[in-house]
Amino acid sequence: MSSRTPAEQFLIQLGVQSPKDIDVEAIAWTTGAEVRFAELDSCEARIIGFGDRAVITVEARSIPARQRFSIAHELGHWRYHRGRSFVCRSEDIGIRDPGPLNPERVADAYAADLLLPAYLFEPAAAKLKRTSFEAVEELREQFSTSRSATALRLVTLGPEPAILVCHSPRGRRWFRAGPAVPSRWFPRDEIDAESAALDVLHGAMPKSPRTLIGADAWFDRFDADRYEIFEQSVRAGKDEVLTFLTFKSREMLE
């Protein structure tokens, strides 16, 4: 059995046994933090804490999945950064930040563990058998989470080794590889002309089917043309495309 993170241990203490039990506002209350909703002009969410009590205010106009993530993110600050004051700017948020101890990464990781705990997510993902955007939709329905957060979790805890890549028209923005994927498989900066990801990015279709493509379309390595991989892309936001890369050949994973 894998070791539980602090967020997962907390959920277990609160008797959480299924995704629908994750009432993030009630969870906040048990820690002394009250969640409020308001129209915010300058941020997505904030926490104001004094002593052992806090108020978390979340943008009322955001979609529920985003609100839940924001609450869980602020709870991460409440757990790890009590007695500290700082503003998380947009460039600090998400996958591009510098180190694992960056407060935003710490809060993001806590949020992911709280909303998509491994002890509930892994069995749910295993039932779906594949790392695909169809699986993401089923899982986000169960866990009430965003597509990107769920897709990132599926890469880490999903049923098959995978890489998730995000591209904008200006090139690759970020990628995350699952733990079983060797580091030599590093995605190219640009989308290959053969890839359906390009059609999705340019709006020809919202999602591509999972299809085989030469691995050299995605990896700039001398031996990439010996293999085929599966790709599947979905449009995300205004000008981004997310792509799952999964592996046909076991040899690529050795």
Add this chain to the structure above:
Amino acid sequence: MTGKTMRQPDLFSVSDAFASDMMTLSDERLLEEVREDGQDPQSIAREMRALITAASLEHGRSRLLAARQALDRTRQARSGENVVQLPLDRKQQILSQFAANDGQLRSRLTMAARQGVGASEREIDDILRDLRELGAIDDDGNIR
């Protein structure tokens, strides 16, 4: 609210004595006694673990349910509350006091904003209301 339960001295004396007796037994002796009674210690341990897990889960669920009910009650009670009216420069002054203070007050304060770019006046109002409700400032904005 439940009333105080009356202590029953005789019953408690018996249970205390029983507990004391159990605690003085060595593990080996205890296991031996269980086996002498024709029971399986492993099976008893499994049953006890299951009981504790079930009780722990139930306690956790009750705690979460109580939290949700308390939150809902608090939200209902809060509707219609007024925000303190202060001039903008006074509001900014209060916030800058928090930013400047690097002593004991600062260590009690936690502030973070996700994807923040600088607060608007209505956000400053909300922050001051939060600080007042948390007991950090009084109605006039003075730091407590």
